[in-house]
Amino acid sequence: MARVPVVFTVNGTEAAEFVEPGAMLSDVLRDKLDLTGTRVGCSQGTCGACTVMIDGELILSCLTPAQRVNGKSVVTIEGVATNGELDPIQQAFATGFATQCGFCTSGMIVAAKALLDANPDPSRDEVVDAISGNICRCTGYEPIINAILSAAAERRVAKSA
Ligand code: FES
Ligand code: FES
Numbered sequence: 067m068a069r070v071p072v073v074f075t076v077n078g079t080e081a082a083e084f085v086e087p088g089a090m091l092s093d094v095l096r097d098k099l100d101l102t103g104t105r106v107g108c109s110q111g112t113c114g115a116c117t118v119m120i121d122g123e124l125i126l127s128c129l130t131p132a133q134r135v136n137g138k139s140v141v142t143i144e145g146v147a148t149n150g151e152l153d154p155i156q157q158a159f160a161t162g163f164a165t166q167c168g169f170c171t172s173g174m175i176v177a178a179k180a181l182l183d184a185n186p187d188p189s190r191d192e193v194v195d196a197i198s199g200n201i202c203r204c205t206g207y208e209p210i211i212n213a214i215l216s217a218a219a220e221r222r223v224a225k226s227a
Pocket of ligand 1: 105106107108109110111112113114115116117126127128129
């Protein structure tokens with residue numbers, strides 16, 4: 067079947083690729099653009115490992131046809147750091163032992179970023195809700211929730227400085 071063009075922005079850089087008509091965004095990110103920080107766990111929309119943002123909205127890239135991102139702006143885990151500086155969320159995950167095997171971490175951090183961008187001062191329940199689509203097999207979730215709350219506080223301090 068003839069391949070189709072997809073042109074979009076990923077982490078601030080334009081990407082233009084020809085893809086199979088049924089290709090999913092996760093495949094294009096990982097296999098064509100070498101953005102392998104986006105993980106693929108289930109390919110069925112149940113684990114959240116493949117979470118990225120499109121125009122600021124969280125989506126599961128394993129279920130999103132690549133053609134749907136034409137003209138849109140995608141942010142992956144590789145786009146969360148700024149000028150080589152880890153985002154406070156990433157720092158809090160590292161220092162708060164919120165990562166063990168790391169398989170869920172990219173999706174968790176992207177979900178956390180979407181939450182804190184929209185709600186800089188979330189409650190614990192709001193954090194739990196925000197990562198409810200992201201499965202972690204290792205941490206028991208508490209270190210992740212604490213890391214996100216800690217990062218939220220850190221971001222608020224940085225913003226007010
Ligand atoms: S790989 Fe997409 S939800 Fe599991
Ligand atoms: S750290 Fe292993 S799945 Fe979350």
